[in-house]
Amino acid sequence: MGMPDWVIWLMIPWFLFMIWFLSTGGYFMFRKFLKGMPKKDGKSDLDWQQYYIEKTHHLWSEEQKALLEELVQPVPQLFRDTAKQTIAGKIGELVVKENGKQLNEDFIIRGYIMATPKRDHKWLVETLERKQIDLTPYRELLQ
Incomplete structure (x- = not known):
């Protein structure tokens, strides 16, 4: 008395999904572990x-x-807080290392470029063009 064939065919995709799901989670957990x-x-x-x-928390205005x-915004909701923290950390690092007395748009844009992978820069360029912000000072960083 064996299992029906349909149960076996149902189990194969389920096992493949679980392997993919657990390895994806493990990858992100391992990255977080390495950062720690x-x-x-x-x-x-x-x-x-x-x-x-x-160190730079007090410098952020509401508009910034x-x-x-x-x-x-293009980051999935689940990872958005982590992305904001990473980018804010890079922005803070720039402000501290350059002895900035106040946070400005330049720090935010440069910090975003430095903290994010190149594939995310397309969204940045679109957003800055929509806001009519000159990209010329950032061309070298965007390359």
Whole structure:
């Protein structure tokens, strides 16, 4: 008395889906784990990211937060907060390293370009063109 054939055919896609699902989750968990590993200075990438966010938190205005929110719109909702944190950390790093006294649009755009993969730059260019912001100073970073 064996299993009906239809059950076996139902199980094969289910197992393939589960393998794909678990490996995708494992990939993202492993990336997060690596970012949490301490570097030579004793701090991890996540520690530095949090440091720069806390150091520059008071510099963000509501319109600058709205610009960042608009720039991360193409990111799926599930990952949007993480993307905002990563980008804000890079923006904060730029402000701190350049001794910026206030946060401006230039820092936000450069931080976004540096913190995101090239495939996301298309959305940035479209958004900036729609807002009529000159892209000339950022051409080198976008290449």
